[in-house]
Amino acid sequence: MPEWPDDDVILFDGVCIFCSRWVRFVAKRDTARRFRFTPIQSGYGTRLAQTFGIDPDDPDTNTVIHGGKAFLKSDAALTVLSQLPGWAWVRVLFAVPKSLRNAVYNLVARNRYRIFGKYDACFVPDAELRARVIE
Numbered sequence: 001m002p003e004w005p006d007d008d009v010i011l012f013d014g015v016c017i018f019c020s021r022w023v024r025f026v027a028k029r030d031t032a033r034r035f036r037f038t039p040i041q042s043g044y045g046t047r048l049a050q051t052f053g054i055d056p057d058d059p060d061t062n063t064v065i066h067g068g069k070a071f072l073k074s075d076a077a078l079t080v081l082s083q084l085p086g087w088a089w090v091r092v093l094f095a096v097p098k099s100l101r102n103a104v105y106n107l108v109a110r111n112r113y114r115i116f117g118k119y120d121a122c123f124v125p126d127a128e129l130r131a132r133v134i135e
Contacts, residue, residue, distance in 0.1 A: 002051050004065045006036075009134065010080060011048050011063040014039025014122030018112045019062060022077075027129050029084045035064075035132070039122045042135040060109050073109075074101035 010026065012019040023037050038045040046056045052063060052070050064076045071079045075098070081090045093101070108115075125133055 002070075003068065004048060004051060004070065006134070007065055007068065008034045008036060009048070009065045010035055010037050010076075011040055011045055011054075011065075012037060013059045013062070013112075014041045014045075015119045016112050016116070017119060017123075018108075018116035020119070020123040021116075022062065023125075024129070026080055026084065027132065029087070031085055033132065034083065035080065036134050037125075037129075037132055038134040041122050044134050060106070074098065074105040077105070 010023065012023055014020065026035055027037070038048060040046060040049050040054070040056050040059050048063070048065075049056045049059065052072070054061060054063065054072075061073045062076050064071050064080050066079050066083070075094075078090055078093055078101075081087045124130075
C-alpha cells in the first residue's frame with residue numbers, strides 16, 4: 001500500500017451532500033481538531049485519491065489517512081469515529097466481517113446522490129471548518 005506524508009486527513013466527495021454532512025459531523029465532535037479534510041475535487045484530494053486507486057471522477061469511498069495507513073470504505077468510517085471523544089465503542093463493529101460492512105457501505109455510496117442529493121459545486125465550509133480543509 002502506498003504511503004501519504006500527511007496524517008489524519010479525510011478525503012471526501014465535496015459535491016455529495018451526505019459526505020459533506022459527514023465532514024461537519026466529524027468536525028463538530030473532533031474537539032482535539034486532529035482531523036483535516038480534503039474534497040476529492042481539489043488538487044490535493046485528487047492526488048491523494050489517485051495514489052490509493054480511487055477514481056476522482058467517480059469516487060465510491062471516503063478515505064482517511066491515520067497512523068500512516070490509508071483506510072477505505074467502512075474501515076475509514078469506523079477508524080474516524082473510534083478516534084472521536086465518546087465514540088470509542090464503535091471499535092466493536094470491526095468484529096463484523098469486512099465483506100458485510102462494506103456491502104452496506106457500498107449500498108449507501110452507490111445511492112448517495114439519489115438519496116441525499118448533490119451540490120452543483122463543492123460545498124463551502126464556514127470559516128472555522130475552512131481552516132481545517134486542505135485544497
